[in-house]
Amino acid sequence: MSTQGITDTIAALATPPGEGGIAVIRVSGPEAVGLADRGFRGKVTLQQARSHTAHVGLFVGPGGEDMDQIVATVFLKPTSYTGEDVVEISCHGGMLVTRRILESLYAYGCRPAGPGEFTKRAFLNGRIDLSQAEAVADLIHARSERSRRSSFQHLQGELAKKINALRENLVKTTGLLELELDFAEEGLEFAGKENVKDHILKGIELVSQLLETYHTGRMLRDGVKVVLAGMPNVGKSSILNALLKEDRAIVTDIPGTTRDTIEESLNIRGVQFRIVDTAGLREAVDRVEQEGIRRSQDAIRTSDLLLLVLDSSRSLDAEEIHLAGRLVEDLRGQVQSIVVLNKIDLGVGMNGHLAEKAKVLNPRAVVRISALTGEGIDDLRETLFREAILESGGHGESGITITNARHFHALARAKESLNLALKSLTDGVSGEFIAIDLRAALDALGEITGAVTTDDILNDIFSKFCIGK
Numbered sequence: 001m002s003t004q005g006i007t008d009t010i011a012a013l014a015t016p017p018g019e020g021g022i023a024v025i026r027v028s029g030p031e032a033v034g035l036a037d038r039g040f041r042g043k044v045t046l047q048q049a050r051s052h053t054a055h056v057g058l059f060v061g062p063g064g065e066d067m068d069q070i071v072a073t074v075f076l077k078p079t080s081y082t083g084e085d086v087v088e089i090s091c092h093g094g095m096l097v098t099r100r101i102l103e104s105l106y107a108y109g110c111r112p113a114g115p116g117e118f119t120k121r122a123f124l125n126g127r128i129d130l131s132q133a134e135a136v137a138d139l140i141h142a143r144s145e146r147s148r149r150s151s152f153q154h155l156q157g158e159l160a161k162k163i164n165a166l167r168e169n170l171v172k173t174t175g176l177l178e179l180e181l182d183f184a185e186e187g188l189e190f191a192g193k194e195n196v197k198d199h200i201l202k203g204i205e206l207v208s209q210l211l212e213t214y215h216t217g218r219m220l221r222d223g224v225k226v227v228l229a230g231m232p233n234v235g236k237s238s239i240l241n242a243l244l245k246e247d248r249a250i251v252t253d254i255p256g257t258t259r260d261t262i263e264e265s266l267n268i269r270g271v272q273f274r275i276v277d278t279a280g281l282r283e284a285v286d287r288v289e290q291e292g293i294r295r296s297q298d299a300i301r302t303s304d305l306l307l308l309v310l311d312s313s314r315s316l317d318a319e320e321i322h323l324a325g326r327l328v329e330d331l332r333g334q335v336q337s338i339v340v341l342n343k344i345d346l347g348v349g350m351n352g353h354l355a356e357k358a359k360v361l362n363p364r365a366v367v368r369i370s371a372l373t374g375e376g377i378d379d380l381r382e383t384l385f386r387e388a389i390l391e392s393g394g395h396g397e398s399g400i401t402i403t404n405a406r407h408f409h410a411l412a413r414a415k416e417s418l419n420l421a422l423k424s425l426t427d428g429v430s431g432e433f434i435a436i437d438l439r440a441a442l443d444a445l446g447e448i449t450g451a452v453t454t455d456d457i458l459n460d461i462f463s464k465f466c467i468g469k
């Protein structure tokens with residue numbers, strides 16, 4: 001696959017639509033310089049311009065009318081973003097200005113770019129590999145510092161480097177195995193069983209390490225889902241509000257105030273959290289509440305971290321204790337949890353029984369707070385941060401993290417094939433079959449960087465981009 005045959009020149013707004021100081025329109029393709037030049041009036045023509053130079057001038061439409069004063073920056077192939085000739089037109093950032101300039105470019109012979117088409121061309125021209133192309137989208141969408149850092153690392157080609165090194169090793173091993181097959185009659189051995197085994201084992205280890213980072217990686221990308229759960233009136237909504245520092249959820253002293261789940265995002269020291277407030281758990285009094293509680297249970301099951309909130313100031317009746325006990329039973333070992341003892345401003349009541357029960361959950365931490373006075377809220381934030389990142393196998397700053405589902409599934413297939421190869425090897429199966437499994441692993445790994453790819457994969461990836469990227 002290559003851009004041979006790409007003859008059209010594309011144009012699109014690269015900055016967000018709307019009003020701003022400046023906007024940038026990107027033009028890329030074999031005719032980029034010539035077509036942009038048709039609207040450009042400056043001291044030199046863009047065709048005379050050297051690569052990586054910027055030129056002030058006017059932009060005029062096909063009817064000769066002035067549109068705006070612009071700066072045109074010329075990047076000649078191959079050292080441009082797309083690997084093709086590129087002109088970036090910086091104009092004033094108005095909806096109408098950008099629209100008129102774009103329309104003129106279309107009139108001059110450019111075609112409107114599709115979603116992700118610039119980045120797709122960069123990939124097809126070998127400027128970046130597929131994992132880097134995807135990192136462009138992830139970087140743009142990064143909402144937390146950690147996620148930005150991880151995407152940037154992929155953009156720098158760190159993941160590709162690891163995958164390529166592994167592929168090279170496996171290619172060599174597979175090559176030797178296949179060579180051996182050609183000389184089977186002579187009984188020659190090139191690969192050496194131990195050597196092959198060694199390479200496969202190393203491959204499995206690396207792939208497993210990468211796979212393990214996915215849970216944390218996904219949390220970094222989408223945010224850590226933290227669910228506030230507990231009996232009615234214990235102060236779940238108050239805690240949500242205290243964490244957000246705003247009056248987001250309705251708080252009253254009527255048990256059963258929260259009906260529907262509420263989700264809000266919160267950034268703690270660069271980590272994105274999705275905090276979910278839920279309806280208090282009890283035998284529901286009406287159908288609305290019943291549905292609310294069903295949603296609470298769904299949220300609890302799918303949480304990354306559960307905050308089990310208890311009212312530390314009062315003792316519970318038998319039914320409440322029974323329900324809490326059931327929740328604790330249901331959750332045992334399923335979800336990581338933190339026990340939050342709320343309302344400490346009221347003094348400690350007789351709720352020891354439940355706190356005792358909650359120990360079955362083997363909570364990562366017990367935090368004492370007052371959502372009313374704010375005492376302990378900072379401690380709760382710190383605990384959230386620590387548990388979510390440091391304790392969940394979270395990674396140092398330098399380790400590579402898998403954040404992309406496509407990469408995860410490709411790695412999982414590679415691991416499966418490597419395991420099959422290992423089994424065949426230990427079972428003494430013919431090298432032919434081992435080579436087939438290794439080839440399958442290589443293909444799966446190659447999908448990550450785009451060394452092996454199909455139009456379907458590419459379309460799927462780039463259709464998720466916005467236009468202009």
Ligand SMILES: Nc1nc2c(ncn2[C@@H]2O[C@H](COP(=O)(O)OP(=O)(O)OP(=O)(O)O)[C@@H](O)[C@H]2O)c(=O)[nH]1
Binds near residue numbers: 254278
């Ligand atoms: N004294 C004191 N009162 C609190 C504290 N936190 C919450 N409350 C009060 O407890 C009552 C219930 O608070 P909510 O936040 O609505 O409780 P909830 O758990 O969301 O209740 P449901 O939505 O009914 O499940 C309200 O009157 C709050 O003002 C606290 O730390 N100290």
Ligand SMILES: [Mg+2]
Binds near residue numbers: 238249250257278279
């Ligand atoms: Mg509530």
